[in-house]
Amino acid sequence: MTAKIITIGDEILIGQIVDTNATYMAQELNKIGVSVIEMLSIKDQTSAILTALEMAQNQVDLVLITGGLGPTKDDITKAALCTYFDDHLVENTEVLAHIKMLFEKYISTKMNASNLTQALLPSKAIPLKNNYGTAPGMWLKKERTVFVSMPGVPFEMKSLMIESVIPKIVSDFKRPHIIHQTIQTYGVGESAIAETIADWEDALPEHIKLAYLPSLGKVRLRLSAVGPDKDLLEKEVSDLVSEVLPMLGDIVYGMETADLLEEVVAKTLTLKKQTLAVAESCTGGKVSAAFTALPGASAYFKGGVVAYETLQKTNLLGVSESLINQYSVVSKEVASAMALGVQKLMNTDFAIATTGNAGPSKGDSDAAVGTVCIAIAHPKGVHSEIFSMGNHRERIVQKAVNKALELLQKEIIKF
């Protein structure tokens, strides 16, 4: 079973927003064995929408469409659907009642005429209830292809996917099996990994593919197997993984597709009932934010200090001025003192500290742009390293966050 995702919106094509909707829909389809063969983003224009619908009709079994269903005048998807399906709009009483309920219960502004137009649907459409918004989803069929139209607001689309679209696909379509297995690694580059596992990779059967997904100090390896027999696929992939893991050794930190490194760290800390604090300079809150973005962070995460100004490193974290003068604020020694300082301040088992120069200018230290020191305080002392992380501010910060998580995980598993 194949699918195509069409996202509608000039804001995507001028690059004003990133199309995360397509990614989410692809993830959900993939989980139920639907193969997304294309994603297409098109303009808010009737002709562009009609062309895209026509082309998809002869191409795939399922087309998921988002965007262009809002109440304002730049939204034209519904009219285009009427043209394409040779249909007309009729007021749907259930949808109208739902819109009125939403306004009464949750929305502080007054309902106006444009909100009411959202209860008008093509007569051939099966409406899909939008629990979080006023624009319903629509399920339409033409010959062998099903078209599903959803609003472009991400959390509304997500709720529609989970509660209506995916269940209806599962009940209406037969699907083949796709198995993915991800191996998450850190600390070694793509080419070096490829060389290490070259023989294994060359021997992969035709129906099992390997992909390398590198990102800032981490590489995900993804095996994808397609076939009719789910159990056989699972066994094949499992055998292949058992072969390759010993070749990769201790660079592997996780095996779940969606596992973030911080989730792996979080699970380990929670399991071991150990606690964490963070002292950040160049990463500016991003290490703390990575942990607190996860539900359940309060089980192990006590807090953090963003000691951006040098004065805050001495005042809050107890780093001595003489140490800073002797080694400079970007140094392994100051990173260690920061880590030990916040570990003591918040009374935790482990602590991360970062200090560096993310550029573009030199800041409080003489360190070259890209120099980052990371320290991990653990129950028996502190470990500190210095890195050179390039010259791109955003990348330096993200690399520093990833490296801090890597170093922390490597310490945690020792205890």
Next chain:
Amino acid sequence: MTAKIITIGDEILIGQIVDTNATYMAQELNKIGVSVIEMLSIKDQTSAILTALEMAQNQVDLVLITGGLGPTKDDITKAALCTYFDDHLVENTEVLAHIKMLFEKYISTKMNASNLTQALLPSKAIPLKNNYGTAPGMWLKKERTVFVSMPGVPFEMKSLMIESVIPKIVSDFKRPHIIHQTIQTYGVGESAIAETIADWEDALPEHIKLAYLPSLGKVRLRLSAVGPDKDLLEKEVSDLVSEVLPMLGDIVYGMETADLLEEVVAKTLTLKKQTLAVAESCTGGKVSAAFTALPGASAYFKGGVVAYETLQKTNLLGVSESLINQYSVVSKEVASAMALGVQKLMNTDFAIATTGNAGPSKGDSDAAVGTVCIAIAHPKGVHSEIFSMGNHRERIVQKAVNKALELLQKEIIKF
């Protein structure tokens, strides 16, 4: 002049990565008046690549392609280009020398055979130098359409775009004019804004479009004007903006397309030589991270405390236990005490504090999931508000960050 963006990679189609490359390329093309009419993501398959190239050939003037140029075996774009252009690979000595230099200077792992294959290019391709990586860009032409192939690693692609691709487009193509003007608003929803400016919007001329781009408490309004006379377009847009701004009033916080709310706040603070500290509970470091992501943050940002555990609120920020017991940890009173605490601790003019329950479980307080209190300490006291921000963890946190920035900006402009 029209363009199409093609991104190649199974990892996009199974939803494992978000296609931010397409967004970036669209932004850069848009700035020089090139209209992106479609973005397409396709599989790592020769047949899919060939079909996409063929279809684009009759559709647009320029095709930008990313992905499938890495050194490992899952990268097949170069072979597909050879087939499509009826060409063969030849070793490019300049590219080879560049690869060797990169390994000598910057890369700690050893160069291997797969790295050397990156110096092989289709003979008809003009190579574009990749300063940050081993895979060069390639510029190829077939009839009226130019095809540019770039690696999928975002920072390599970005550098190629800025240093090679955009300058070559500017010198090789004639382009029409596109003017965009964004008006950034906060605090009021899309429908309410639409109703307020309905008459003005109805009177817009045919060649000027308005789009509403809502996101978590903020709405961007974007006017787009297309035409042959740049000066006339600018005057028309400027006149329209002058008409609509008084209708919108104080919900407008910025006029730059790419302005983030934190950039507006940062500019204001830097200009006024005023300083900021942040105390975060439910936002967990995200407010600090928003500011420190911007270059030049050290001019006004002293630091932050992530007081995730309740104990840290009393220990570090001096919030009294009796206050917490009386009002609960998620309360306007505790938010105010946190803001005043960090303002004093770091000796700043302004301070932000957040405390709330982002869910999914109740945490340290009895507050309902979605309850967030935000306080702004300013030179004459403190302002505090309580909000209900839904039930989706990630959205609650991002909404809280946006609202904190909004409340801060509203205080700053008073001083």
